[in-house]
Amino acid sequence: MKASLVARLRGPVTAVSAPVLACGLSLAGLGAWTAGGNAGSPPQLAVTEGHVYQRLGNTPETAAFFTVTNTGGSSDRLVAVSSPRTEVPPALSRHRMTRSGAAYRWPVEDVAIPAEKGLLMDPHEIDVTVRPEGDWRLGQRIPFTLHFERGSPLTVLATVVRPGARRT
Structure with missing residues (x-):
């Protein structure tokens, strides 16, 4: 058995x-x-650099750029940018080219910030379209608040630089 x-x-x-x-x-x-x-480690976000191009001539808009680092173990998304010194809310945008070689900005709703990496904005990819309130002088520091899907908002000062420059 x-x-x-x-x-x-x-x-x-x-x-x-x-x-x-x-x-x-x-x-x-x-x-x-x-x-x-x-x-499950949350995103650990910091803004290590911010600059905004000085507006040229009569153009109503310019661009701001930020370097966001994420030393956390999970990704996040940048969902909005605000500033008390703009005529309209700043907008996230992506640089695009037409077939004829002309550049234009395409609005985006959010931008990924990978874990243990970050986001480096530049004029050829992601930036923030800004309509300044008044004229901003070179070297002036403009407050911006970056809003994230998971992380707390971060308020930073972006330095006004000549178009094409990274810093003053």
């Missing part, structure tokens, strides 16, 4: 052992990932 019981249990035990082993290995891997500080 013992031999028949062992024989009857051998098939189901063998069938169950592979999934149980896979679950155990997965749990061990997740435990190691968590112990390494990666599981």
Whole structure:
């Protein structure tokens, strides 16, 4: 009777052992990932640089650029930018080119900020379209608040620079 019981249990035990082993290995891997500080760590955002181009002539708009770092373990999204020194709310935009080579800005709703990396805005990719309130002088510092999907808003000062420059 013992031999028949062992024989009857051998098939189901063998069938169950592979999934149980896979679950155990997965749990061990997740435990190691968590112990390494990666599981669920929130985004850690900082703005390390901000500059805005001085408006040229009668053009109503210009562009602002920010360097956002994310040292956290999860990504975030930049969803809006605001400033008390603009005529209309600033807008996130992407640089585009026509077939004839003319440049234009395309509005975007949000911009990804990858975990353990960040976002570097530049005139050839992502920027913030700005309509200044009055004339901004070179070297002037303009307040902007960057709003994120998950992280707290960050208020920074962007330095007014000549178009094409990174800093004053």
